[in-house]
Amino acid sequence: MRIGFRQWDVFTDRALGGNPLGIFPDAAQLSTELMQQLTREMNLSECTFICGGGNGRYNVRIFTPEREMIFAGHPVVGTADFIFSELEADAEGIEFELMRDVVRIERVVHGERRLVAFDSPPVNWHGSLDDRELAARLVSLDTAQLDDSLPVGLLDVGPTYCIIPLRDRAALEAAQYDNTALKDLAARHGTDQITVVCPGGYAGDGSFSTRMFAPLHGVPEDPATGSSACCLAAYLQRVGRLDSGNAGFHGLDQGYSIHRPSRIWFSAEGDADSPRIRIAGEALEVASGEFRL
Numbered sequence: 001m002r003i004g005f006r007q008w009d010v011f012t013d014r015a016l017g018g019n020p021l022g023i024f025p026d027a028a029q030l031s032t033e034l035m036q037q038l039t040r041e042m043n044l045s046e047c048t049f050i051c052g053g054g055n056g057r058y059n060v061r062i063f064t065p066e067r068e069m070i071f072a073g074h075p076v077v078g079t080a081d082f083i084f085s086e087l088e089a090d091a092e093g094i095e096f097e098l099m100r101d102v103v104r105i106e107r108v109v110h111g112e113r114r115l116v117a118f119d120s121p122p123v124n125w126h127g128s129l130d131d132r133e134l135a136a137r138l139v140s141l142d143t144a145q146l147d148d149s150l151p152v153g154l155l156d157v158g159p160t161y162c163i164i165p166l167r168d169r170a171a172l173e174a175a176q177y178d179n180t181a182l183k184d185l186a187a188r189h190g191t192d193q194i195t196v197v198c199p200g201g202y203a204g205d206g207s208f209s210t211r212m213f214a215p216l217h218g219v220p221e222d223p224a225t226g227s228s229a230c231c232l233a234a235y236l237q238r239v240g241r242l243d244s245g246n247a248g249f250h251g252l253d254q255g256y257s258i259h260r261p262s263r264i265w266f267s268a269e270g271d272a273d274s275p276r277i278r279i280a281g282e283a284l285e286v287a288s289g290e291f292r293l
Helices: 032-042 073-086 132-138 169-174 179-189 226-238
Strands: 002-010 019-024 046-054 057-063 093-097 102-110 113-119 124-128 153-156 160-165 194-199 208-214 219-222 250-254 262-269 276-281 283-292
Touching: 002 032, 002 073, 019 032, 019 073, 032 046, 032 057, 046 073, 057 073, 073 093, 073 102, 073 113, 073 226, 073 276, 073 283, 124 226, 132 160, 132 179, 153 226, 160 226, 169 194, 169 208, 194 226, 208 226, 226 250, 226 262, 226 276
Parallel strands: 019 046, 057 093, 160 194, 208 250
Antiparallel strands: 002 019, 002 283, 046 057, 093 102, 102 113, 113 276, 124 153, 153 160, 194 208, 208 219, 250 262, 262 276
16 A cells, blocks of 8 residues: 655645654545554654535644644645645635634735635633643742733633743743653543643744643644644733734744744734634645555
């Protein structure tokens, strides 16, 4: 059996940056077990498998090295860019049928950039984590390095996130996940991924910088995380840290600590309890090949 794959770098405008993604374009006949095995073999944060569709609507499955995902953002952007490039050259918009949600994706222009943008599935707010000591332990920091003017948020968009606001870039760069504390968080609150954030971008036009840890999914640190950005956008809108006069995209920088510079664009508009969130980014092909099984 020969199984072709493509590899895209996502949330970047240059090869070997952003978050790499394996794409299996012809996966309708592959078993779930084989999809999981292929994802482990690729050893990337995620792989996608296009399992049918056409004419603007596709069935797409997403896997990490450890499990299938309800939803993930960089696989949506990268797979959509592949489809726009190879299968739907004249389309401005397409839809993906994911495990739970149908996600609408469009081509948009932001300044001089041509981006792939999607509307986030609903983000759910599960309150704040009042145990600041646990929040600090999750990322091996002192409580003084957390931003005490903001809550530690618990949110989900399918994937679950504990969003920990930090005082500054120094705290962001010092953060390291604590697996024992993360298992404690998952047992107590059902949240199994950590996002840390601070104001200011690494690049000049960035508004925020972030890191995301998901060791329980086989991803110690992710270079660029669209689902985390969905939750972070909802969080920042809720706590009033987005410029109310800016209805456009905000720049979010990630991946610099692991030598994969990434830029995610996000917007959050409307009511703070249920904003419309859009995530956008650039992507490009960097490799192709086939498995011989």
